[in-house]
Amino acid sequence: xxxxxxxxxxxxxxxxGDREAAAALAGDAVRGGLDLLDVIERGYVxxxxxxxxxxxxxxxxxxxxxxxxxxxxxxxxxxxxELQKRHLGSRMSGRxxxxxxxxxxxxxxxxxxxxxxxxGGFEVHDLGADVxxxxxxxxxxxxxxxxICLSALLTTTMTNQRRLIxxxxxxxxxxxxxxxxxxxxxxxxxxxxxxxxGYAENAVAAVKLAKDLAAAK
Amino acid sequence: MIEAKRPKLxxxxxxxIDKIVDEGFALLETHxxxxxxxxxxxLLGDAGARIDKSGPRAYPxxxxxxxxxxxxxxxxDLRDRTGARAYTVGGDEVHFDPGSAAxxxxxxxxxxxRRAATxxxxxxxxxxxxxDNFHFQSTGLIASDVPAAVTDAYRLYLxxxxxxxxxxxxxxxxxxxxxxxxxxxxxxGGEDGLRRAxxxxxxxxxxxxxxxxxxxxxxxxxxxxxxLPSELIAMGMTGATSPATIAGTLVQIVxxxxxxxxxxxxxxxxxxxxxxxxxxxxxxxKGTTPMGAIExxxxxxxxxxxxxxxxxPSHAYMALSxxxxxxxxxxxxxxxxxxxxxxxxxxxxSGPGMLDFESCQSLEKLVIDDGICAMxxxxxAGIAQRDEPIALGAFEGFKAGMSFLSHPHTRQWYRKEHLxxxxxxxxxxxxxVAAGRTSIVDKAHGDVGRRLEKYAxxxxxxxxxxxxxxxxxxxxxxxxxxxxxxxKGF
Numbered sequence: 102x103x104x105x106x107x108x109x110x111x112x113x114x115x116x117x118g119d120r121e122a123a124a125a126l127a128g129d130a131v132r133g134g135l136d137l138l139d140v141i142e143r144g145y146v147x148x149x150x151x152x153x154x155x156x157x158x159x160x161x162x163x164x165x166x167x168x169x170x171x172x173x174x175x176x177x178x179x180x181x182x183e184l185q186k187r188h189l190g191s192r193m194s195g196r197x198x199x200x201x202x203x204x205x206x207x208x209x210x211x212x213x214x215x216x217x218x219x220x221g222g223f224e225v226h227d228l229g230a231d232v233x234x235x236x237x238x239x240x241x242x243x244x245x246x247x248x249i250c251l252s253a254l255l256t257t258t259m260t261n262q263r264r265l266i267x268x269x270x271x272x273x274x275x276x277x278x279x280x281x282x283x284x285x286x287x288x289x290x291x292x293x294x295x296x297x298x299g300y301a302e303n304a305v306a307a308v309k310l311a312k313d314l315a316a317a318k
Numbered sequence: 319m320i321e322a323k324r325p326k327l328x329x330x331x332x333x334x335i336d337k338i339v340d341e342g343f344a345l346l347e348t349h350x351x352x353x354x355x356x357x358x359x360x361l362l363g364d365a366g367a368r369i370d371k372s373g374p375r376a377y378p379x380x381x382x383x384x385x386x387x388x389x390x391x392x393x394x395d396l397r398d399r400t401g402a403r404a405y406t407v408g409g410d411e412v413h414f415d416p417g418s419a420a421x422x423x424x425x426x427x428x429x430x431x432r433r434a435a436t437x438x439x440x441x442x443x444x445x446x447x448x449x450d451n452f453h454f455q456s457t458g459l460i461a462s463d464v465p466a467a468v469t470d471a472y473r474l475y476l477x478x479x480x481x482x483x484x485x486x487x488x489x490x491x492x493x494x495x496x497x498x499x500x501x502x503x504x505x506x507g508g509e510d511g512l513r514r515a516x517x518x519x520x521x522x523x524x525x526x527x528x529x530x531x532x533x534x535x536x537x538x539x540x541x542x543x544x545x546l547p548s549e550l551i552a553m554g555m556t557g558a559t560s561p562a563t564i565a566g567t568l569v570q571i572v573x574x575x576x577x578x579x580x581x582x583x584x585x586x587x588x589x590x591x592x593x594x595x596x597x598x599x600x601x602x603x604k605g606t607t608p609m610g611a612i613e614x615x616x617x618x619x620x621x622x623x624x625x626x627x628x629x630x631p632s633h634a635y636m637a638l639s640x641x642x643x644x645x646x647x648x649x650x651x652x653x654x655x656x657x658x659x660x661x662x663x664x665x666x667x668s669g670p671g672m673l674d675f676e677s678c679q680s681l682e683k684l685v686i687d688d689g690i691c692a693m694x695x696x697x698x699a700g701i702a703q704r705d706e707p708i709a710l711g712a713f714e715g716f717k718a719g720m721s722f723l724s725h726p727h728t729r730q731w732y733r734k735e736h737l738x739x740x741x742x743x744x745x746x747x748x749x750x751v752a753a754g755r756t757s758i759v760d761k762a763h764g765d766v767g768r769r770l771e772k773y774a775x776x777x778x779x780x781x782x783x784x785x786x787x788x789x790x791x792x793x794x795x796x797x798x799x800x801x802x803x804x805x806k807g808f
Contacts (some may be wrong), residue, residue: 162602164557191620204466206525209558243754256421256433256677285606285675303605 102127109146110177115148120169120175127179130285137180137187141222149220156296156305167213173220192213195315198241199250201284202226202261207254210284213304214250219264220310223248234265241278244316248311252285262287263295279314283307324410327661329620335627338565343380343570350377355535363586367680368372376577383576384583392629394547394590396454397515399482399505399776405453407519407547408590408631408661412698414656414691415454415486416446417638417672418521423459424680426674426763430642430676436803439473441579443480444773445766446671451691452684454519457666459679461479464746467797469621470494473561474501474518475790479808482776484632486549486668490754492533495520495540497793502546504785513545519592519666523551524574526559536582542582542589549592549633549666551580552621555600555607571595571621579630593625593668594633596676604711607675610640610651619662624670631665635676637687640671640711644759648673652683660694682762685769689740696737704731741765750765 102110107126113240115123123145130140138150153167161169201211208230219225225246228236237249253259262282269275279298284290292300299314301307334613350368353359353376355398365370368377385658393408407412422431423438434442439459447635457473464472470490488520489495499512506512518540522534530538541548554560554569556753571669575593580588599613600606608614620633633711641647659667670687671679705711705727712727717789722728743750750756793803 159603163605164562164602209555215604257460257462 102133104135104143106138107133107135108140108147109269112146112151115145115169115172116151118165118169118172120168120172123172123176124179128177131179131291133185137159137184138224140208140246141177141180145173147304148165149173153305160213163225167216168222170216174216177219184252187286193247194222194312196226196244196246196309197248197250198226198228198237198244198246199252200232200237201230201252202258202265203231203233204229204261205253205255205258207252207284209303210254211250211252214252214283214301214307216313217308218250219313223311234261237265238268238272238274242274246278248281249313250281250283250311252254253282256286259284259291262291262297266296281307281310281314319702319706320682322702324503325661325697325700326410326663327619327658328623329616329662329788330623332627334565334654338367338481338568338624339628341569342576342782343383345479345528345569346376346378346577347380348377348407348526349573350375351524351530353535354532355530355539357539358530358535358581358584358801361539361581365580365584367580378577378580383580386580387576387628388582389587390579391445391588391628392631394516394592396484396547396632397517398484399478403516405484406733407665410666411665412663412667412695412798413453413665413736414637414658414667414670414687416424416458416679417635417669417676418456418458418488419460420672420676420679421460421464421675422678424643424678424683426682426759431642431674433678434459436461436476437805439476440480441681441770441803442679442684443477443670444770446685447481447776448769448773449481449684449688451688451695451737453483453671454486454666455481455483457488458671461803462801464485464794465673465797465799467491468779470499470795471497471793472802473791474498475786478502478505478725478786480775481808484516485518486521486666487518489537490532492536493796495537495687497789499544499546500789501786503544504789509544516546517589519547519549521549521551521594522578522614523553523596524578525555526552526574527570530574530577530581532629534578534808537731538578539585541683541807542585544587545586547590547631548578548582549594550731551633552595552597554597556598556613556617557602558600558605560597564613564620567617568620568624568728571597571617572624577630583650591631592631593621593628595621596635597621605711605789606640607765608640608667609638609672610676611634615658615724616656619658620660620662621661622664626663632663633666634659635666635708636664636666636667636669636715637690638676640673640675641682642674642678644673644762645681648683649690649758652760653689653693656687656690656694658700681766682759685765686741686758689742692737692740701748704791705734745776779788 301310313314362376423434503512522537552574560570598607599611622632636659639648639651671684
């Protein structure tokens, strides 16, 4: 298959949320010796862009969104090792540490954002739910992340988002990281109040925000 | 005289119920369920369930579950604090209680949510004590002015002092159970008395899909041993933490709750168990858990029907709303849920007063919802034959131009047959304008004030009070809390 045949199919596989097709097409591209960065940018990324548009138009709901993100992950799982093998460097937009703060076991929203960030080209380190605040910082330091994303679904646990920022300050690390907050009780106002770098109200908006912040660095 | 027929809503055919229950059994047997509590796992293993310690997962077989079902009481008699009034939880009895464990309160003056503190919790219990259509209290508000480690027992402590109604409650941490049980036993003069006449129900939620956490499994064991009813709160979210179809979610609810029931029975045979839940039709746009969605209510009504087929008491989170203020959405979701739950014969309906996905309580909404529950109880009472003949007697001597207003038949029956308006507006338009176009929320606010003014604490034996104070203070100290923020004169 030529690029002009392959790329629309890749995009379609993402829009349809078809994991198998997305991965198989990635395999075709690898075997065909195509420029893999070009494959990502012109084959798969337009698919995710279309998914974002469909979401914003109210056409797509969470099941479609998450299926597309997973199709994207399946394709990248084929392409990433090959990129490394060919020493083409990372396609990654940046490294993110994400989790639901301690005392809070809700992880659906966080999982959505993690998947979408990954599909959006970020290297995502998902710490899960009920994560001790120190672990966010330790992990970010360990992997050299540029961003820490904190989810909280309870008004009783959202204060931990503020605490984490305080802990970064205490350790002299605040300038090193962009801190993003999300979850039902959070808001733009809350993010401003606690000195976070951003707030997103849903997973699609979170990817946009993360990309903007990564680009501004 | 022909008696009233109890109006009833049934969403499932008997064959469909059997199929759902069969799949629930099969799910437990083949897929198993994660049990994170060592003691519960041991009880299950000792009773013959296959255990996979690496999960840790249990695979209770059908024979074990059926044996446990056979020892679970079909109904429970809760008694109020005085022990005089009994409430049967079973059959088609319906009891409303406020939605539980809200973290915020809707402030009437600002129409914004704010964290609740001790004075709010006190007002909440006092108000609920005056509202006759809520048979039970619930520990429905969490005080933010005490450390999180003691909030579970603290809310029960305040409630037991302020109200005689039975409680729907639960623990937030494993250590919370003992002081809560001790307080309840103090009211009854000992644990035997409490076992004979339970004063509270303990909620315990499995974590969907198919998991009993350490905290909740421990609560089941502790409550069973104390003779206190456990309310099993399955809470799958369709398409997110449970199958997207309503029937698929029902299968999961059956599996989760029956595993909880087995743990209770293995901890103590004959332990009272209520088949309940807080499932939701997951919102695929917002990622939220709407309690006011019609499908949520359909799931509730259907599992209540399944509970009845298993001869178990039932519970649901209904008669509540996802709205953020007392707007039309709050009214219609609450009323629809109250009516559907009651028609389905859900024994314990938790929800009134609640807004914003089970997170906010409103005093004004409690008063409005009490009126909704009054209407629902009237509906349940149905239509009975009052006279023989039904109406021919009333028409005797009736001439053109007469009305029934002064007829003895009217005086005899109208108060028994008709409820009256409550807070609902039934003014002619001009009168409504002249009276200041008052909304039901403003009327409710006025009513809240009058009720709180009128409230008188039900008498509590001084020795019992002293014991409650002692237990609470000791629990507080164990968590490093030296002084509780009790209001003056409390």
